[in-house]
Amino acid sequence: MNVAxxxxxxxxxxxxxxxxxxxxxxxxxxxxxxxxxxxxCCGQPMANSGFEHLSxxxxxxxxxxxxxxDYIVSPxxxxxxxxxxxxxxxxxxxxxxxxxxxxxxxxxxLVDVLKVQTLQAKFPYKVGMHQSCHGQRGLHxxxxxxxxxxxxxxxxxxxxxxxxxxxxxLDRPDECCGFGGTFCVTxxxxxxxxxxxxxxxxxxxxxxxxxxxxxxxxxxLEGILKRQKSATKIxxxxxxxxxx
Amino acid sequence: MSHTKNTIAHADAxxxxxxxxxxxxxxxxxxxxxxxxxxxxxxxxxxWEQLREYASQIKNNVLSNLSExxxxxxxxxxxxxxxxxxxxxxxxxxxxVHRILKQHNIDxxxxxxxxxxxxxxxxxxxxxxxxxxxxxxxxxxxxxxAAEPPSHIVLPCIHKKKEEIxxxxxxxxxxxxxxxxxxxxxxxxxxxxxETFLTRRAALTGVNFAVAETGEFVVCTNEGNAxxxxxxxxxxxxxxxxxxxxxxxxxxxxxxxxLARSATGQPITTYSSHFKKPQPQQQMHxxxxxxGRSIHxxxxxxxxALKCIRCGACMNTCPVYRxxxxxxxxxxxxxxxxxxxxxxxxxxxxxDLPFASTLCGSCTNVCPVKIDIHDQLYKWRQVIVxxxxxxxxxxxxxxxxxxxxxxxxxxxxxxxxxxxxLRNTPFVVNNKLNPWFKEREMPAAPKxxxxxxxxxxxxxxx
Ligand code: SF4
Numbered sequence: 001m002n003v004a005x006x007x008x009x010x011x012x013x014x015x016x017x018x019x020x021x022x023x024x025x026x027x028x029x030x031x032x033x034x035x036x037x038x039x040x041c042c043g044q045p046m047a048n049s050g051f052e053h054l055s056x057x058x059x060x061x062x063x064x065x066x067x068x069x070d071y072i073v074s075p076x077x078x079x080x081x082x083x084x085x086x087x088x089x090x091x092x093x094x095x096x097x098x099x100x101x102x103x104x105x106x107x108x109x110l111v112d113v114l115k116v117q118t119l120q121a122k123f124p125y126k127v128g129m130h131q132s133c134h135g136q137r138g139l140h141x142x143x144x145x146x147x148x149x150x151x152x153x154x155x156x157x158x159x160x161x162x163x164x165x166x167x168x169x170l171d172r173p174d175e176c177c178g179f180g181g182t183f184c185v186t187x188x189x190x191x192x193x194x195x196x197x198x199x200x201x202x203x204x205x206x207x208x209x210x211x212x213x214x215x216x217x218x219x220x221l222e223g224i225l226k227r228q229k230s231a232t233k234i235x236x237x238x239x240x241x242x243x244x
Numbered sequence: 245m246s247h248t249k250n251t252i253a254h255a256d257a258x259x260x261x262x263x264x265x266x267x268x269x270x271x272x273x274x275x276x277x278x279x280x281x282x283x284x285x286x287x288x289x290x291x292w293e294q295l296r297e298y299a300s301q302i303k304n305n306v307l308s309n310l311s312e313x314x315x316x317x318x319x320x321x322x323x324x325x326x327x328x329x330x331x332x333x334x335x336x337x338x339x340x341v342h343r344i345l346k347q348h349n350i351d352x353x354x355x356x357x358x359x360x361x362x363x364x365x366x367x368x369x370x371x372x373x374x375x376x377x378x379x380x381x382x383x384x385x386x387x388x389x390a391a392e393p394p395s396h397i398v399l400p401c402i403h404k405k406k407e408e409i410x411x412x413x414x415x416x417x418x419x420x421x422x423x424x425x426x427x428x429x430x431x432x433x434x435x436x437x438x439e440t441f442l443t444r445r446a447a448l449t450g451v452n453f454a455v456a457e458t459g460e461f462v463v464c465t466n467e468g469n470a471x472x473x474x475x476x477x478x479x480x481x482x483x484x485x486x487x488x489x490x491x492x493x494x495x496x497x498x499x500x501x502x503l504a505r506s507a508t509g510q511p512i513t514t515y516s517s518h519f520k521k522p523q524p525q526q527q528m529h530x531x532x533x534x535x536g537r538s539i540h541x542x543x544x545x546x547x548x549a550l551k552c553i554r555c556g557a558c559m560n561t562c563p564v565y566r567x568x569x570x571x572x573x574x575x576x577x578x579x580x581x582x583x584x585x586x587x588x589x590x591x592x593x594x595x596d597l598p599f600a601s602t603l604c605g606s607c608t609n610v611c612p613v614k615i616d617i618h619d620q621l622y623k624w625r626q627v628i629v630x631x632x633x634x635x636x637x638x639x640x641x642x643x644x645x646x647x648x649x650x651x652x653x654x655x656x657x658x659x660x661x662x663x664x665x666l667r668n669t670p671f672v673v674n675n676k677l678n679p680w681f682k683e684r685e686m687p688a689a690p691k692x693x694x695x696x697x698x699x700x701x702x703x704x705x706x
Binding site: 007013014015016017019023035039041043045046050053054055060137138144180183186190193194195197219220222223227 | 606663
């Protein structure tokens with residue numbers, strides 16, 4: 001199957017190891033992966049700030065880059081959700097509609113499409129799973145505590161296949177980390193406080209690593225961990241699933 | 245909201261609130277405790293999600309047929325002996341209440357909980373006209389004594405610690421100095437309110453549900469203060485927003501089950517009082533208030549915010565509300581629901597509120613009537629920017645961003661430059677002017693982007 005790799009701009013620039021792990025992981029499962037070189041971003045930073053109208057050119061570029069594949073896979077729940085819900089252009093109606101249904105976040109692709117049952121990965125650490133809101137409540141990667149509904153977790157089920165990995169239980173398993181795109185600077189005080197509280201939950205429960213299916217949350221949490229000179233580190237779920 | 249003359253933007257008020265981190269922790273935990281109670285009790289009812297769906301559909305039906313239900317309600321209420329008034333806006337609402345009181349030569353009134361009268365600024369209006377209003381809901385009374393607006397629609401004084409309430413009561417009600425035992429304070433408040441109840445001839449109550457088919461209305465309280473006031477007074481005035489209508493009495497079986505569980509995690513409010521007709525020798529008035537609601541109803545993307553039953557669950561769950569406090573929303577109704585209701589009333593003044601969210605979506609999923617709150621926040625952002633209420637600096641940076649991200653070449657160059665800056669001249673970004681850096685380190689900047697790595701490590705197909 002032909003898979004196009006969609007790497008969010010900040011992962012491309014700041015966390016290339018996450019993109020590499022995603023690529024290698026998909027290749028391990030026999031996917032023919034291409035990375036369209038002219039990609040930039042999904043347009044979410046503008047749209048979430050109320051400037052959706054400025055993201056038209058960005059959306060057109062996205063459609064140009066990602067048409068003609070079987071699937072589009074991204075190591076970001078948030079960017080995936082944005083494409084699913086908001087990829088609209090004036091011209092490419094058919095193509096963009098198709099893209100909206102073909103785009104998958106990495107863990108849901110592994111679970112729902114590739115139907116992964118076992119993994120070769122090894123990661124002998126205590127890991128706290130941070131549920132990114134867009135992945136969880138938007139893409140339903142796992143059940144949310146708000147609903148009276150049967151629990152499940154796609155990223156959680158994958159982590160449970162990793163040798164040596166111990167998932168820690170959190171006091172608030174799905175509270176937002178406070179990143180929120182431009183919110184992280186426009187509402188600096190609340191954003192930082194939310195991040196500190198999220199980090200504290202993981203640290204209290206002795207997590208060696210905080211992982212997530214979204215690097216943006218992790219970038220924010222990493223900023224706080226580093227400022228606190230904490231021993232707890234962040235790692236994207238692709239890196240764990242590709243480890244060992 | 246008349247309490248706040250000069251509006252401070254949410255982010256600025258929140259920054260002040262966050263100066264006292266211990267207090268933020270306390271506020272967050274207090275409200276999270278209620279969210280957990282709500283989870284526990286809602287998860288113990290198998291048909292919970294089905295109930296939410298019913299409630300949502302009933303309310304959708306109401307909004308689609310609002311004028312008919314209102315007229316049906318009016319006709320039935322009149323038959324029951326209730327006097328019905330219509331108010332187009334807050335000013336007319338206040339004037340109607342004032343007129344009724346004047347007709348009866350009443351200058352002192354008790355009032356149970358009503359967010360609508362907060363929205364209309366009734367207390368200040370009446371006080372300016374020489375009429376004394378005593379709030380009888382304990383939480384409302386506390387904020388009234390403190391001369392503050394409520395910070396939460398269900399728990400008006402949730403921002404106050406019991407020691408502060410003790411101080412307030414010592415000053416106003418003569419309780420012992422330093423006493424903060426909640427039981428002692430509640431008893432003192434009860435005593436004080438009892439005298440008030442006995443001497444007031446008019447009582448104003450809110451309305452939780454008004455039933456079109458019977459012309460009755462239902463008021464839910466935990467303290468029984470609405471009943472006490474209404475039963476002892478010669479004149480009972482009930483004020484309601486026009487969206488509070490439900491079609492039939494049987495629909496209460498859905499809403500009453502949802503309301504208290506969502507609000508406080510209780511199976512039902514202690515008192516769910518049905519008012520249908522005045523007692524002999526009593527007058528009963530109902531004021532139906534629009535105040536922007538029909539304009540709201542006309543906005544397709546936003547109309548279903550009018551389904552709200554004011555349970556407060558979206559506030560208790562909101563991670564931003566818990567860490568910024570109700571007053572930072574500078575309106576009678578704070579939190580997520582306030583942020584999607586108030587831009588309709590005054591977009592300029594409330595342009596900050598839809599941005600006071602991470603769009604995490606928790607609110608939408610606790611809401612008992614399934615309002616798509618976080619999607620509406622997103623949509624309000626688009627409207628606010630289109631209407632020109634975005635700060636100029638933001639507009640400029642967004643234009644640049646749109647330009648960079650639409651051109652792969654410029655994007656590559658900009659990314660490289662940004663990483664170079666972070667590696668070689670970190671002081672350019674690691675300083676006071678960068679809000680990120682205040683409490684967070686910047687990410688490390690690798691030499692190579694993924695794209696650069698990919699070009700050297702994989703065969704390029706293009
Ligand atoms: S929006 Fe929903 S959750 Fe919030 S107060 Fe209204 S009914 Fe309750």
